[in-house]
Structure formats: structure tokens, C-alpha cells
Amino acid sequence: MELLFTGGRVLTIDALDRVVSGVAVRDGRIVAVGDDAEVRQAVSPDAAQVELRGRALAPGFCDPHNHFSMTTFEPRSVDCRVPPLAGKAGVLEAIAAAAAGCPPGQWIWGLGYSGGGRELGAALLRGELDDAAPNNPVCVMDFSYHACYANSAAMALGGITRDTPDPRGGEILRDASGEAAGMLWERAMNPVHQASMRAHIDRLGPDVVAGLVDQNARRHLSHGVTSVGDAVVMPESAEIYRLADERGKLPIVVHQMRGGNGFFAAPEAAAEGSFLADDVSDRLRGGIVKLFMDPVFPSFTMTKCHPDGSLEDVGTPYYEQDEVDQLVINAARHGLQTAIHCLGNRAIDMALNAYERVQREVPREDPRYRIEHFFFGNREQMERAASLGVMISHQPAFLYSVGPGLGAYAAENGIDSTVLPYREMLDSGVTVASGSDFPCAPVEPLLGLHSAVSRRSRDGQVVAPEQAISAREGLRTYTINSAAAMFRDHEVGSIEVGKRADLVVLSHDPSLVTPEYIREIVVQQTYVDGKLEYALGAPA
Numbered sequence: 001m002e003l004l005f006t007g008g009r010v011l012t013i014d015a016l017d018r019v020v021s022g023v024a025v026r027d028g029r030i031v032a033v034g035d036d037a038e039v040r041q042a043v044s045p046d047a048a049q050v051e052l053r054g055r056a057l058a059p060g061f062c063d064p065h066n067h068f069s070m071t072t073f074e075p076r077s078v079d080c081r082v083p084p085l086a087g088k089a090g091v092l093e094a095i096a097a098a099a100a101g102c103p104p105g106q107w108i109w110g111l112g113y114s115g116g117g118r119e120l121g122a123a124l125l126r127g128e129l130d131d132a133a134p135n136n137p138v139c140v141m142d143f144s145y146h147a148c149y150a151n152s153a154a155m156a157l158g159g160i161t162r163d164t165p166d167p168r169g170g171e172i173l174r175d176a177s178g179e180a181a182g183m184l185w186e187r188a189m190n191p192v193h194q195a196s197m198r199a200h201i202d203r204l205g206p207d208v209v210a211g212l213v214d215q216n217a218r219r220h221l222s223h224g225v226t227s228v229g230d231a232v233v234m235p236e237s238a239e240i241y242r243l244a245d246e247r248g249k250l251p252i253v254v255h256q257m258r259g260g261n262g263f264f265a266a267p268e269a270a271a272e273g274s275f276l277a278d279d280v281s282d283r284l285r286g287g288i289v290k291l292f293m294d295p296v297f298p299s300f301t302m303t304k305c306h307p308d309g310s311l312e313d314v315g316t317p318y319y320e321q322d323e324v325d326q327l328v329i330n331a332a333r334h335g336l337q338t339a340i341h342c343l344g345n346r347a348i349d350m351a352l353n354a355y356e357r358v359q360r361e362v363p364r365e366d367p368r369y370r371i372e373h374f375f376f377g378n379r380e381q382m383e384r385a386a387s388l389g390v391m392i393s394h395q396p397a398f399l400y401s402v403g404p405g406l407g408a409y410a411a412e413n414g415i416d417s418t419v420l421p422y423r424e425m426l427d428s429g430v431t432v433a434s435g436s437d438f439p440c441a442p443v444e445p446l447l448g449l450h451s452a453v454s455r456r457s458r459d460g461q462v463v464a465p466e467q468a469i470s471a472r473e474g475l476r477t478y479t480i481n482s483a484a485a486m487f488r489d490h491e492v493g494s495i496e497v498g499k500r501a502d503l504v505v506l507s508h509d510p511s512l513v514t515p516e517y518i519r520e521i522v523v524q525q526t527y528v529d530g531k532l533e534y535a536l537g538a539p540a
């Protein structure tokens with residue numbers, strides 16, 4: 001099977017960042033890159049031809065931090081985002097409508113409620129959810145995915161009673177009488193969240209679940225994404241991937257970033273090498289452990305600086321320093337990569353300390369240790385990461401969705417970091433891989449690229465414009481750097497001879513349009529291993 005692309009702007013993202021006009025592909029691999037005449041010679045005259053007519057061809061986007069397994073059930077869930085729903089009342093109405101068509105006892109899973117945050121008054125309360133769905137267990141995820149809201153039936157199935165103590169690293173919000181009020185923060189959400197996912201898998205059965213995985217993969221392909229790292233694989237996530245893979249329903253590559261038994265559970269077993277068989281197939285891979293260093297609720301693990309110069313430590317980390325060190329060291333002894341979620345500046349320090357120690361105790365040539373998010377890091381921490389060879393896995397679309405809020409938070413709390421400091425990160429020499437964190441931020445790489453280049457948020461504010469990077473720099477973070485974060489740069493991430501033909505046809509070259517218009521660029525075709533897996537306008 002041969003394929004020939006000609007007449008385009010082929011953004012190779014190779015070491016010289018060459019732009020050429022053509023690419024030839026044979027049996028899923030790139031066999032020639034160059035001008036049209038050169039690439040024509042590399043294949044037979046009857047190769048399938050794609051005339052790019054000036055459109056751009058880029059490497060398929062790699063999304064190293066994406067909660068794919070959590071969005072797989074979206075078609076069977078209730079969309080609880082506000083907006084479009086009108087506040088809490090709108091969400092409760094949507095839950096009631098879902099309950100009306102649902103057999104008693106069947107779980108209702110809501111996604112994306114954003115009314116909670118730090119204001120408990122906006123939380124969905126247990127009694128309110130009981131009224132909306134008196135005969136069904138209900139679990140509504142907060143948009144942060146660091147909390148959920150549950151009714152009485154869901155609490156009962158999750159084993160949460162009045163006497164259940166708060167787990168370490170989590171809190172059961174309680175009313176004045178001491179009863180669980182409905183909101184479960186961080187680790188406290190694990191049992192309800194996991195029970196909901198478990199029940200969905202069991203009720204829908206393997207074929208439907210595999211079909212949902214395939215649908216979700218096709219949504220990602222429609223945005224040009226050809227591989228994802230699932231940033232918390234719990235046992236249920238691993239199960240759905242295997243169901244899909246066995247049935248040939250995995251059209252993209254998924255890297256399983258192993259967590260524990262529950263979304264925020266400690267990945268002790270993973271660090272001890274229990275999942276070395278996660279390299280299941282060419283499409284379903286493993287080799288990386290994910291852990292959370294700090295929570296969102298009630299606060300990131302942060303050192304704040306007050307106006308009088310005094311410092312205050314807030315936000316309890318999930319692990320003591322020695323505990324995180326041990327997890328990372330154990331993982332290293334099994335040859336595993338580690339990715340640590342860090343939002344606050346103190347969490348970032350703890351992760352860097354762990355990586356420094358592991359390289360002393362279990363030195364490895366190229367371990368590609370990762371810090372996820374790095375939201376409130378400063379220049380010194382970037383340089384420290386660079387000197388340790390630690391990669392930063394960042395998500396530019398957060399600038400679009402919550403950028404101004406992050407900036408206000410840093411300013412209010414005297415934190416010496418800038419919102420998504422892309423210019424500074426690249427200048428510090430640290431390798432930055434860009435992804436989405438979907439569903440916590442929008443999934444589209446072109447929207448993220450738009451944010452990194454234009455620095456414009458959803459409401460039109462320009463956030464820290466001095467941190468803008470060029471479209472070509474941004475594309476590199478979404479392709480070759482993201483591939484490297486997943487140990488895939490030898491096979492994808494650039495358009496070079498010998499690599500897999502994971503390619504995306506874009507209506508325009510992002511480096512030739514005004515920054516504000518990057519998000520208007522259309523993904524027209526997506527290829528995985530030289531096979532057309534998405535085409536604009538093609539029947540699903």
C-alpha cells in the first residue's frame with residue numbers, strides 16, 4: 001500500500017524544522033520526504049495520491065496527558081457543565097430528566113459540573129440529588145475531576161457512612177449534623193467514582209464498551225490526535241482498553257499511565273512492577289507510573305507570600321517526601337518512567353527532590369521523568385528541571401479556559417510564577433510536551449496551540465503576552481516533544497524517513513495565519529500508520 005502527498009506545506013518538525021512539499025508512504029512508513037519530484041520517485045505510479053493544494057501536513061498530534069478512559073462513557077453520561085446548563089438548578093433538572101428514563105438502581109454518571117470550586121454553597125448536595133433521582137445512585141464529577149457529588153444511594157454503594165473517616169488526602173464534606181453532605185474531595189471520591197465506572201462496564205458489556213472506546217478514539221482523530229497517554233489508568237480503565245484492543249477497536253495508540261486501585265489511590269503496586277504486562281500490543285502500551293503530588297481541594301501544595309513578606313505553607317501533599325521518593329525509586333528499579341502531577345510550587349519542589357534522589361540512587365541514562373502541569377513553578381524550578389533532564393508536560397488550553405483565574409490566584413497569593421509561561425519554559429532549556437488534560441481542559445490541540453501563540457483566553461483577555469511562543473515552536477511541543485514524553489519519538493512526532501505515517505492534513509499552516517485564527521484551522525484528514533482514519537465529511 002503506497003501513498004503520495006504532494007503540493008503541500010509539509011511541516012516536518014525534523015531537527016532543521018524543514019518545510020517541504022511532499023511525502024511518500026509505503027506500508028505505513030514514511031519512505032521519502034522532499035519536493036514533489038523526489039517523493040514521486042519513491043513510489044510506483046499507481047500509489048494513492050493526496051494533492052494537498054497548499055494545505056499543511058503535520059505529524060499526528062500526541063497528547064501525553066489525557067483522561068481518555070474517563071471521557072469514554074460520555075455518550076452514556078449526563079453533561080453537567082455550567083454553562084451551557086443554567087447553574088445548579090439546571091444540573092439538578094438534567095439529572096432528574098435522566099432519572100425519569102432510567103430503570104431503578106441504574107447508575108447515573110454526570111460529567112463536568114463547575115459550580116463547586118472552593119465555594120461549598122454551590123456544591124450539589126446529597127439531598128438535592130436524592131430528590132432529583134430518588135431511585136438511582138448518582139455520581140456527578142466536578143470539572144476539575146478532583147471531586148465528585150453523590151446522592152445517598154451512591155454513597156451506600158461506595159460504602160460511605162456517617163462513620164467513615166476522611167481518608168488521608170481527601171475529605172468527605174459534612175453537614176452540621178456530621179452526615180456526608182454530598183461532595184467528596186480528592187481521595188474521598190475514589191469509592192463512588194470507581195463503583196460508577198465498574199457498574200457502567202458491567203451493564204453495557206464488552207462489545208458496547210469497546211465501541212465506546214472506538215468512538216472516543218475517533219473523536220480524538222477528528223482533532224488530529226493519533227496517540228494519547230491516559231493520565232490515570234485504574235483497573236477499570238485497563239479493562240476497557242483491553243476489551244477494545246482485543247476487538248480491533250483501538251485506532252490510536254494509548255499509553256497506560258498506571259495509577260492505583262482508584263483514581264487518586266497510591267500507585268504502589270504499579271511502582272513495584274505489577275503491571276509490566278501493560279505493553280499489551282502495538283496500540284496498547286505501558287511502562288509509566290502516574291502519581292498525584294498535590295490536591296486541588298482545598299488547596300494546591302503551595303508556599304504563599306503575604307504582602308508583609310511572610311510565607312505560609314498551604315495544601316497538604318498526597319505524600320511525604322520520603323514516600324514519593326520511594327515510589328519513584330521502586331518504579332525506576334523496574335525500568336519504569338514516572339509522571340508526577342504537581343500544581344503548587346511546593347509540590348513541584350518535592351517532585352524535583354524525588355527525581356534528584358532517584359538519579360543518585362538508581363541512575364539511568366534517559367529516564368524521561370515527567371512533571372505534569374507545573375502550574376505555579378518559577379524560573380529556578382524550570383532550570384532545575386532542565387538540569388535534571390526532567391520534562392514538563394503542560395496543557396496550553398488551560399490558558400483558554402481558566403488562564404485569567406490562574407493569574408489572579410498567583411497575584412493574590414504572592415506567587416512568583418506566570419500563567420503557562422511557555423516563553424520562559426522554552427528559554428530555560430527544559431523540554432516541554434503539550435497535551436490537553438481533557439476533560440479538565442479542551443481536547444483540541446489547535447485550540448491549545450492558539451492559546452500558546454495568541455495568549456488569548458475564552459473571554460478575550462490576553463494573559464501574559466510576553467510568554468507567547470511561535471506556532472512552529474508550539475507545534476514542536478505537540479508533536480516531537482510529546483512523542484518523546486511517551487518514548488515514541490523514534491517512531492512518530494516528526495515527518496522523517498523511517499517513521500510511522502501518523503499524519504494530519506490541516507486547512508492552513510498555523511505558522512502562516514494570524515495567532516487569533518489558529519483555532520479556526522480545520523483538521524481535514526488524519527492518518528495512523530498510513531491509513532486514513534478520519535476525513536472531514538466522511539460518514540462515521
Ligand SMILES: [Zn+2]
Binds near residue numbers: 440
Ligand atoms: Zn490530569
